[in-house]
Amino acid sequence: MSQAKPSPEPINAVSRRRFLALLVHGGWAAALGVLVYQIGRFLGAEGLQTGPAPLVIAGKLADFPPETTIYVPEARAWVQREAASLTALDAVCPHLGCLVQQKEGGGFRCPCHGSEFGVAGELERGPAERPLRQLEIQTQPDDIVTIRTT
Numbered sequence: 025m026s027q028a029k030p031s032p033e034p035i036n037a038v039s040r041r042r043f044l045a046l047l048v049h050g051g052w053a054a055a056l057g058v059l060v061y062q063i064g065r066f067l068g069a070e071g072l073q074t075g076p077a078p079l080v081i082a083g084k085l086a087d088f089p090p091e092t093t094i095y096v097p098e099a100r101a102w103v104q105r106e107a108a109s110l111t112a113l114d115a116v117c118p119h120l121g122c123l124v125q126q127k128e129g130g131g132f133r134c135p136c137h138g139s140e141f142g143v144a145g146e147l148e149r150g151p152a153e154r155p156l157r158q159l160e161i162q163t164q165p166d167d168i169v170t171i172r173t174t
């Protein structure tokens with residue numbers, strides 16, 4: 025009477041059970057990484073922000089004619105030029121970070137949850153609880169306009 029020999033298992037074989045366990049643990053690790061990253065971004069951790077560069081060249085002064093409000097996407101900012109003054113407002117809504125749009129008749133409105141801001145960025149209507157952030161804007165001697173976004 026002969027007995028069938030069990031087939032020898034290859035030395036480096038990964039069992040189906042072990043493979044599935046690795047897959048599940050890898051998935052949990054990836055999900056945890058994404059969760060930590062998103063929480064860090066939400067809390068404003070340095071190095072996790074994907075915003076504009078700290079100092080942005082917005083263009084020449086002539087690109088901002090008097091009495092205009094122009095969006096500068098590189099800085100995510102609204103630049104307003106009145107007679108002699110140049111101001112920049114952060115276009116990022118202080119509620120949850122959507123980009124505010126210019127309202128007809130002046131001011132800004134967030135398309136996400138409806139917060140409204142005045143021409144100078146002052147809060148007019150929530151759910152945002154803070155005004156738009158004023159950004160430092162400068163005209164260099166060669167008429168180059170720079171915006172500090174941090």
Ligand code: FES
Binds near residue numbers: 150
């Ligand atoms: S993100 Fe602007 S109102 Fe919510």
